[in-house]
Amino acid sequence: xxxxxxxxxxxxxxxxxxxxxxxxxxxxxxxxxxxxxxxxxxxxxxxxxxxxxxxxxxxxxxxxxxxxxxxxxxxxxxxxxxxxxxxxxxxxxxxxxxxxxxxxxxxxxxxxxxxxxxxxxxxxxxxxxxxxxxxxxxxxxxxxxxxxxxxxxxxxxxxxxxxxxxxxxxxxxxxxxxxxxxxxxxxxxxxxxxxxxxxxxxxxxxxxxxxxxxxxxxxxxxxxxxxxxxxxxxxxxxxxxxxxxxxxxxxxxxxxxxxxxxxxxxxxxxxxxxxxxxxxxxxxxxxxxxxxxxxxxxxxxxxxxxxxxxxxxxxxxxxxxxxxxxxxxxxxxxxxxxxxxxxxxxxxxxx
Amino acid sequence: xxxxxxxxxxxxxxxxxxxxxxxxxxxxxxxxxxxxxxxxxxxxxxxxxxxxxxxxxxxxxxxxxxxxxxxxxxxxxxxxxxxxxxxxxxxxxxxxxxxxxxxxxxxxxxxxxxxxxxxxxxxxxxxxxxxxxxxxxxxxxxxxxxxxxxxxxxxxxxxxxxxxxxxxxxxxxxxxxxxxxxxxxxxxxxxxxxxxxxxxxxxxxxxxxxxxxxxxxxxxxxxxxxxxxxxxxxxxxxxxxxxxxxxxxxxxxxxxxxxxxxxxxxxxxxxxxxxxxxxxxxxxxxxxxxxxxxxxxxxxxxxxxxxxxxxxxxxxxxxxxxxxxxxxxxxxxxxxxxxxxxxxxxxxxxx
Numbered sequence: 001x002x003x004x005x006x007x008x009x010x011x012x013x014x015x016x017x018x019x020x021x022x023x024x025x026x027x028x029x030x031x032x033x034x035x036x037x038x039x040x041x042x043x044x045x046x047x048x049x050x051x052x053x054x055x056x057x058x059x060x061x062x063x064x065x066x067x068x069x070x071x072x073x074x075x076x077x078x079x080x081x082x083x084x085x086x087x088x089x090x091x092x093x094x095x096x097x098x099x100x101x102x103x104x105x106x107x108x109x110x111x112x113x114x115x116x117x118x119x120x121x122x123x124x125x126x127x128x129x130x131x132x133x134x135x136x137x138x139x140x141x142x143x144x145x146x147x148x149x150x151x152x153x154x155x156x157x158x159x160x161x162x163x164x165x166x167x168x169x170x171x172x173x174x175x176x177x178x179x180x181x182x183x184x185x186x187x188x189x190x191x192x193x194x195x196x197x198x199x200x201x202x203x204x205x206x207x208x209x210x211x212x213x214x215x216x217x218x219x220x221x222x223x224x225x226x227x228x229x230x231x232x233x234x235x236x237x238x239x240x241x242x243x244x245x246x247x248x249x250x251x252x253x254x255x256x257x258x259x260x261x262x263x264x265x266x267x268x269x270x271x272x273x274x275x276x277x278x279x280x281x282x283x284x285x286x287x288x289x290x291x292x293x294x295x296x297x298x299x300x301x302x303x304x305x306x307x308x309x310x311x312x313x314x315x316x317x318x319x320x321x322x323x324x325x326x327x328x329x330x331x332x333x334x335x336x337x338x339x340x341x342x343x344x345x346x347x348x349x350x351x
Numbered sequence: 352x353x354x355x356x357x358x359x360x361x362x363x364x365x366x367x368x369x370x371x372x373x374x375x376x377x378x379x380x381x382x383x384x385x386x387x388x389x390x391x392x393x394x395x396x397x398x399x400x401x402x403x404x405x406x407x408x409x410x411x412x413x414x415x416x417x418x419x420x421x422x423x424x425x426x427x428x429x430x431x432x433x434x435x436x437x438x439x440x441x442x443x444x445x446x447x448x449x450x451x452x453x454x455x456x457x458x459x460x461x462x463x464x465x466x467x468x469x470x471x472x473x474x475x476x477x478x479x480x481x482x483x484x485x486x487x488x489x490x491x492x493x494x495x496x497x498x499x500x501x502x503x504x505x506x507x508x509x510x511x512x513x514x515x516x517x518x519x520x521x522x523x524x525x526x527x528x529x530x531x532x533x534x535x536x537x538x539x540x541x542x543x544x545x546x547x548x549x550x551x552x553x554x555x556x557x558x559x560x561x562x563x564x565x566x567x568x569x570x571x572x573x574x575x576x577x578x579x580x581x582x583x584x585x586x587x588x589x590x591x592x593x594x595x596x597x598x599x600x601x602x603x604x605x606x607x608x609x610x611x612x613x614x615x616x617x618x619x620x621x622x623x624x625x626x627x628x629x630x631x632x633x634x635x636x637x638x639x640x641x642x643x644x645x646x647x648x649x650x651x652x653x654x655x656x657x658x659x660x661x662x663x664x665x666x667x668x669x670x671x672x673x674x675x676x677x678x679x680x681x682x683x684x685x686x687x688x689x690x691x692x693x694x695x696x697x698x699x700x701x702x
Contacts, residue, residue, distance in 0.1 A: 164515060167684055170650035174658065217619040217648055248599075251621060268568040271602060297568055299521035307525065333518055 002239055004204055006139035012073045013142055015325055016205060016241035016262035018288035024316060024324050025072040026348040027144070028341065029245075030331030031065040032077045035341060038064050048093040052078050058129035059136055066141055068338065069345050073142050073205075074133065076198070078126055080148030080209055083190055084157050086122035088114040097161075104160030106172070108179060116186050119193045126194075127201035134202035145203030147195050147232075149210030149246065150187040151225035154180065157187075166215055173224050180224065188228040192235045205241040207265070208232060214248015221252050226259075233259040243293060247330060250275065257282035257290045264290055267329035268297040272318040293325040296344065301328070301336040305343045312347040353590055355555055357490035363424045364493055364555060366676055367592035367613035369639035375667060375675050376423040377699040378495070379692065380596075381682030382416040383428045386692060389415050399444040403429050409480035410487055417492055419689065420696050424493050424556075425484065427549070429477060431499030431560055434541055435508050437473035439465040448512075455511030457523070459530060467537050470544045477545075478552035485553035496554030498546050498583075500561030500597065501538040502576035505531065508538075517566055524575050531575065539579040543586045556592040558616070559583060565599015572603050577610075584610045594644060598681060601626065608633035608641045615641055618680035619648040623669040644676040647695065652679070652687040656694045663698040 003013065011025035033039055039061060042051060051057045061077040081099055085091040092100040105111060120127070133143055156162075158169040173180040195206050213225050225246065233242050237260050244256050245265025256264050257279040266275045272295065279290050296315055301308060316326065326348040332341060354364065362376035384390060390412060393402060402408045412428040432450055436442040443451040456462060471478070484494055507513075509520040524531040546557050564576050576597065584593050588611050595607050596616025607615050608630040617626045623646065630641050647666055652659060667677065677699040683692060 165650065165684075167650045167653070167686075170648070171653035174651055174654040214620060218622055220648070248620065251625065269565060269599065269602065271569055274602065297521075297571070299516065299518045300525055302518070302522035303525040333516075335518075 007142055008139050009072055009141045012325055013204060013241060015291050024326050024348055026326040026345050027071040027073040028328050028332050031071055032061045033332060034334035035332055035336045036064055036068060052082060053125045055129040055132045059132045062133050063136060069341055071345055073144050074137060075144040076130060076146060081156060083147060083194060084153055086117045087190055089157060099156055099162060101156060101160045105157050111183055116189045119197045123194055127197050130198055130201035130203055142204035145195060145198035145206040147191045147208060149208050149225060150184045150228040152210050152212045153187050154183055155212045166212055184228050188231050192232055195236055199240050206236060207243040207245060210246035213246030218251045221249050226252060226255055230259045233261045253278035254282040260285040262291060263293050263325060266292055266294040268295045289323045291323045291325055293327050295329040298328045298330050298333050301340045301344060305340060308340060308343045309347045312344055313351060316351050358493055359490050360423055360492045363676055364592060366642050367556060375677050375699055377677040377696050378422040378424040379679050379683050382422055383412045384683060385685035386683055386687045387415055387419060403433060404476045406476060406480040406483045410483045413484050414487060420692055422696055424495050425488060426495040427481060432507060433474060434498060434545060435504055437468045438541055440508060450507055450513060452507060452511045456508050462534055467540045470548045474545055478548050481549055481552035481554055493555035496546060496549035496557040498542045498559060500559050500576060501535045501579040503561050503563045504538050505534055506563045517563055535579050539582050543583055546587055550591050557587060558594040558596060561597035564597030569602045572600050577603060577606055581610045584612045604629035605633040611636040613642060614644050614676060617643055617645040619646045640674045642674045642676055644678050646680040649679045649681050649684050652691045652695060656691060659691060659694045660698045663695055664702060667702050
C-alpha cells in the first residue's frame, strides 16, 4: 500500500485502512464547485473543459475548499465524462442543460467509433493537474482521485444526456446485453488505466462514482454495474485505498463490501445503523471493517446553522466512533451559503 | 368495509383484505396512458385538463386498458395535481416540460392565497367520472381511486415544477417547518375529503401516491410525509382498502405497514423478500398480512417478450404465493409496445 509520508493530515487514509484516529475526517462531494464565489469567478472566465484541462486552473479550483472550508481531503477538480471523451465521444457541457453527447451509442457500429485510449496521451492533462496539486498541497491533506463507474458512464454514452430514469440506457442493456457488456468492458479497461495513472501521478486514494447505480434492481446492478466496479477495485485495492459510492444501491452494500473496497459511500435515505449492518454482513477483508462515508442530506445545508449543527451531531452519533468519513449523501447544492458548508465541516471537526 | 357485491373480478380486493385468491391480481401504474395508441388519439384532440374534467373522456380513457390489456383493476384517469388546483393554485401541464405552477408557495402570504375547498364543488367532475366509470365497468373489475400524498403535492406546490431533487421544496420544509406543516395539514384535510368523495361515488379501493417520498431521510419522511399519510389512511381504512406507494421510501416500510394500510407499493430496487421482512416487522393489523404491490422495473418492459416472461415469473416466485398484487415499480413508460404490456399481464395471469 502506497502511503505519502509527507501527509500532515492523514485522517481519511487511516480511517480507510481501519486505523484509529483522534476524530472523524470530513470532506464534501462537489466541494470544489458552484457554491463558492471564488469558483464562480473562474467559471465566468473559462469554459468547463478549459477549467478541467488547464492544470493551473484545475489546481486552483481543487485547492479552494481546502483553504476556504478546511476539509480533510482535496478532490481533483474534473468530471466523470472526461473518460467517454477520451474514448472518442464528443461531450458538451451545456449551461443549464447539463451534459450532451450528440452522437450517443445505440449499435455495434457506434461502438466501433470509440476505443480504449492510451490514457497517458488522452488524459495526460489530468495527471499533470494531479502532480501540480500534490506539489501545491505540500502534504496538507490527501488528494482524492476519481472516475465514474462503468454503468454510470454507459448511461450518458447511450442516453446522450441526463435523465431521471435513463430508460434508453436501460433498454439498451436489456435489449442488447452483449453489446452493453462489450461497451462496459471497454469503459472498465479505460477506467483502470486512468485510475492507475492518477495514482502514479500522486492521488492518495480514489473514489468510484456510480451516480446511477440506484436505477437498477439488485440483480441488474450485479450484472451491469458491480461486476465492473469489482474489476476496478481489484486492480487498485492493493496499491491504494478505494471508495465505492453507488448512490441508492443500498441493497448491494454487502456485495460492495465484499469487493474489498476500503470505503462505501451511502446517501441520507439509509440509516447509518442499517448500512453498517448490511456492510458488515459481508466477510471482512483482511480483518478490516469497511469505512462508511456520508450521509448528510445536501438540502439540509439550506437549514439555519443551529439546525445544521444539531443534525450533524445526530448523524455522527448514529454512525458511532470510527470507520466513518463524514460527507454529504450527494454533491453540495449550488445555492448553499458558504458559512453553512463551514458549519457542517466545523461541527464534525469539533465533535 | 364497503364491498361491491356486483364485482365479477375481486382478486385485488380479496388480496388486500388478506383473503385467499386463485391467482395473483395484476394492474399497471399509468396503465391508462401514453403507450396506448387509443389514448394518444384522444390526447391529440383534447388538452390534459379536458380529458380529466370531462367525465365521458375520463371514463373512456380509464376503460381502455381493461379492454385492451385485460388488467384486474381500473384506475381513475386523473392527475394528483387536481388537488392543488382545487385548493386555488394555477396548474399547467406543459407538453414535454411537465407540470408548471407559475405561482409557487414560498411564504405565509402565499398560503393565504389557497384554501381547503369544498370538494363537492371544486372536484365534482372527478366524482361524476367515477359514477360513470362504475356504471360502464358494470362489475367487470374494481375501480381504484387515488390522490397524491401531501408531501408529494407540497413538492410541486413549492418547487413549482418537476425536479430531480426538489431542493427548494426541501429547503422550505427545513427553513420554515411551521409553514410547511400548515400547508401539509391543509393538503391532508383536502385529500381526506377528496378520497372520501371518491369512495362515496363508487371507488372500490384507493391508492396514495408518494412519488417523492424517497427524497427524504427516514426521520424527515416521518415528519413531512408519513404523519399525514397516516391521517389519510386512518380516515379511510375502515371503509375501504387502502394502498400506500411511497417510491424509494423502503426504510419506512415497517412504519407504513403499521398505519393499517392494506397494501404497500414497492419499487424494483428492493427485493421482494426484504420488503416482506420489513413490512412484517410491524405488528399485524387485525391479524392481516399487509399485501405488497409491485415491483417490475418499468424499463424492463422494453426487453424482448421472452425476457419479460422469464423475469415476470422470477418476480412472482420471489414474492411467493398470496399477499401480492403484481404491478410495475413505477408508471409504465410511453415507449413500451402494447404487446409487451400484454405479455406482462398475461404472464401473471397464467402463472
